[in-house]
Amino acid sequence: MNGSTNGGTATYSPEQVFPMEVWGEIFRYLLPRDLESCSNATPEWRELLAPKNASFMIPLAFPTLASHLTLKDLLNCRLVCRNWRNGVDNFFQTHPVHYADVADHERNHIHCPYGFRQFRPVDLLKMESFLEENDENPRYNPFTMTRTVVYREGERQAITLDADPVENQILRVRAAFKRFLTMCGSEMWHCWMIFTDEDTTQEDIYMLTQSYLELMPNLKTLTIGVLGENFYRINLTQQSMSPQLMRLVQSHPLPVLKDLVKLNVDSVPTILEIEMLTKHSHLKKLFWKSNTNHSIQDQETPDEEREMKQLEVLRICPFTRGNMAKLNLPSLSFNLRVLDLYVQNEDLGSVFRSVSRFRQSLRYFNLQFCGDIPEEFSENLDLPLVETVKINAQFSKVRNIDFLLTCPSLKMLELATSSSVVRQRDVVLPWVSLKKVEMKYHVSPSLSKWSDRTNTSVTVNSETIIQFDGWENCMYSSNIWELLPKLEVLKVFIRSDIVEDHDESVSDMHIWWVFMTTDFQRFIYTKKQQEVFLEEERPNEDSVDSVD
Amino acid sequence: MALVRVISSDGAAFLVSQRLAKRSGKLKTEIETFRKSSDNSEAQPEIRIVTIRAEILRLVLQWLQQHQNDPVLPANQNEQDGRGDAEMGQSQWDRDFLAPMDLGIVMELILAANHLEVKGLLDITCKLVESKITGRTVDEIRTAFKLKSDFKGNEEEQTRLENRWCVEN
Structure with a gap:
């Protein structure tokens, strides 16, 4: 920075390169961070930059200061001068976590640590006038550093803002969301769209999804869900593929989202399901919850494109x-x-x-x-x-x-099943590679050794059963630790020897118990220590002999 | 007394006792690193702080000297709201120390205190800048920081409209 030539050793003072006025012009185009470096480079530059100190220092200090300032203060700071505005914007963009505070200035409004933008109908109606297509309103939104948008059409009872009938309000909500997407839909990477079946036909849902998705071409993950009233699964009765519906699909095809990696469809109409799957054969993750239990007409002809x-x-x-x-x-x-x-x-x-x-x-x-x-x-x-x-x-x-x-x-087995039946026959754990075993609910199986089990084809010889069905405090004496040498964690529902005074039926008391290899090793170690101790206590006859 | 040489970005060297220097988290780590890498345990550590100029470094050291007998504030104390510590530590001396300073210098001090991990100094400087911003109008902020608006045309109005993204919903 102090004018050394590229790769050479000669150094010049800045004034030998340009007159100070020219440097002053150049500094006008530099970012705060660079200006700070310049001010540290030579005394001349520092003097030249001194009056600008407060203007370029504050953007650097924002991250440190931010916790002391309220949203209103921060917004005021944006109005002070260009450098401050850039500083605040930069702060929000590089520290998106704080954005949650901004969007969520009512604090208990939504609990979202990730800083996504959530639109419930009531939010959109509040924003309606602001989202109006109007030359006055800014197209550029400095605060869309969030890449995630959540759109929920349910919760209509929350709309109490004006006297307009609910149907009209929903139309207004949809229009407002569309305007929002026109402004910053292309910046969105992750989207949740939650519809409801209340007054909404499958054509409506298809058309809305189609029009919203067209405005979000860069999505990477997408969740589309349809919830019934009060969040029950919906029951869209007209699931048939009418010619009318086919025409709709042809005239308004869904856009292909080239970057889409993960798709989550939850109880959406069949038509949307099929179209989404056909259009996005490049998916890496698919979560698919269907609301139709029975098979659907087109099952006989699996589509080659899919x-x-x-x-x-x-x-x-x-x-x-x-x-x-x-x-x-x-x-x-x-x-x-x-x-x-x-x-x-x-x-x-x-x-x-x-x-x-x-x-x-x-x-x-x-x-x-x-x-x-x-x-x-x-x-x-x-x-x-x-x-x-x-x-x-x-x-x-x-x-x-x-x-x-x-x-x-x-390596890992987790099993949850109802109890009584399993006890009659044995659950076998033959996998020597097992590291973690978890038996959930009322599974309390006896475990038998695999190699013996192959010999005794139907019934299990009681000798080979891993000493398992004992009490919790016997577990580390069990041979399971030898039979499954890699076992690290064993989680079972087992009889406990903890006696509680008020509990009379102690023998039936089962509790969750986690057994770990580390504890097993400690157990073995303590056992050995005890054995050594006992040996020392005993008079050692051999040694007595040798002394004699 | 063990000493350490602390050198500012513009080459000025300060000779400081290690006991004092270790009250800065950053300098403490540097001294320990130096001790580990150096064979001669008697050698005097030399630490170059490339981001802080002499004038500011002198102020930081001056503040450290004044407060050398204070209990060290844990770095994460009261982190949740970030307030409250300043009142605890602020003395008349601190007020006199900061009073003649230009706000530009105060902000350089914030960055320096942050970089050198001097919690007490960071608190009082942040508190000062905060008091010049919180609850003030834009014009008051400009006067306090001796700044002029450099917005052109309707840029300021545009910025005002952009702010509505945050307050409208």
């Missing part, structure tokens, strides 16, 4: 044959790593066969199952690479988990 080759994470609720056909499942089998299914009253065997298509990539499998598993269930879950399996069959009877025997890489 090949989601890049999909890595998939959550489907509920998992039905119709939904599978819509997704064209075979095309997914290359990259899918995470699968999360909610299955209700489906044949578990066919579900397993479908899931086994992902045997070459799947690492995480979560199954929520509701329904019955037949007594002689012999299907296998063929996932050689899967490391985490979570099964929640809280309301079903899982007699055994032998179907997991074809998952040799299992």
Whole structure:
């Protein structure tokens, strides 16, 4: 900065390079940070910059000062001079966390630590006049550093601002949101749109989504949800694909969001579901909650265009044959790593066969199952690479988990099922690689050693059962720590030996208990110490002999 | 007495006792780093502060000297509202110390105190600048900081309209 030539050793004073007036002109174009560096470079420059001190120092001091100033003060500071305005804007843009305070100056209005902009109908109506298309109002919004917008159409009871009928107000709300998106929709990366089925047809929802999405071309994540009145699942009765609806789709096609990575559709009309999936075959994450349990007309013809080759994470609720056909499942089998299914009253065997298509990539499998598993269930879950399996069959009877025997890489197992049945037969834990086991709800299985179990095909020899069904304080004496050498955490629902005075039925008291390898090692260590201690206490006959 | 040489951005060196220097979080770390890297434990540490000029550094050291016997304020004390500490630590001496200063210098002090991690000084300087901004009109702020509006045309009006993004809803 003090005028050294590029790569050379000669140095010049600034005045040898330009007269001071020229430097003064140059400084006018520099940012506060650079001006500060300049002022530190030579005494001449500092003198030249001294009157500007207060103007360029404050932007640097804003981050430190901000906690002392209120929103009103900060906005006033924007009006002082250009440098201060840039300082405040820069502060908001580089410290978006504080933006939550700005948007949320009523403090308890919304609790959002991430600083997103939420629009409920009442918010939009308040902003209505401001969003008017009007030359006076600024198109540029210095405060849209947030990339996330939340639009909720429900909560209509909150609209009490004016005497306009609710239907009109909703129209005004939609228009206001559209104007907001015209101003800064292209800056948005993440969007939640929550509709309601109250006075809203599936055509309405499609058209609104279409018009909003056109104004947000750069979205990376999108959530579209439809909630029923009072947040119950909706029941859109007219789900048929009428010719009228098809014409609507043709005349107003959904825009293709090129950057979209994650899509979450929750109970949206079928037409929107299909269109969203067709248009976005490049998705990496798809969360799909459908409100239709029964299969849908077009299931027979899986669309060739709907090949989601890049999909890595998939959550489907509920998992039905119709939904599978819509997704064209075979095309997914290359990259899918995470699968999360909610299955209700489906044949578990066919579900397993479908899931086994992902045997070459799947690492995480979560199954929520509701329904019955037949007594002689012999299907296998063929996932050689899967490391985490979570099964929640809280309301079903899982007699055994032998179907997991074809998952040799299992590291974490979480199991929740109803109690009584499991106790009759044994749950087997043959996976030597297991690091974490969690038994939820009333699972209190006896665990048997795998190798012995193969020999005794049906009944379990009581000798081989891991000493598990004892009391909580015996757990570290169990042989499970030897049979599963990598086990770090074992979380079970187990009988406790904690006796509480008021509790008479102590023997039935079960509590959550977490067992850890580290504690096991400590246990072993203490045990050894005790043994050493006992040995020392005993007169050592050998040593006595040797002395003699 | 162990000493340390603290050198400002424009090359002025200050010889300070290590006990005093260690009241600044930044200098303390620097001295410890120097001790670890140096073989000779008797060597005098030399610390170059490239962002602070001599005039400001002198003021910071002056303040440290005056307050060398104060209890060290924990850096995160009362962080949630950031207020209150200043009243606790502010003495008549502090008021006299800050009174003749230009606000530009005070702001340089804020940055220096922040950089050198001197909590007490940071509190009183922030408090002073805050008092010149909080509740004042734009013109009052300009007068206090000796600033002129450099907005052109309707730029100021435009900025005023932009502010409505924050207050309208």
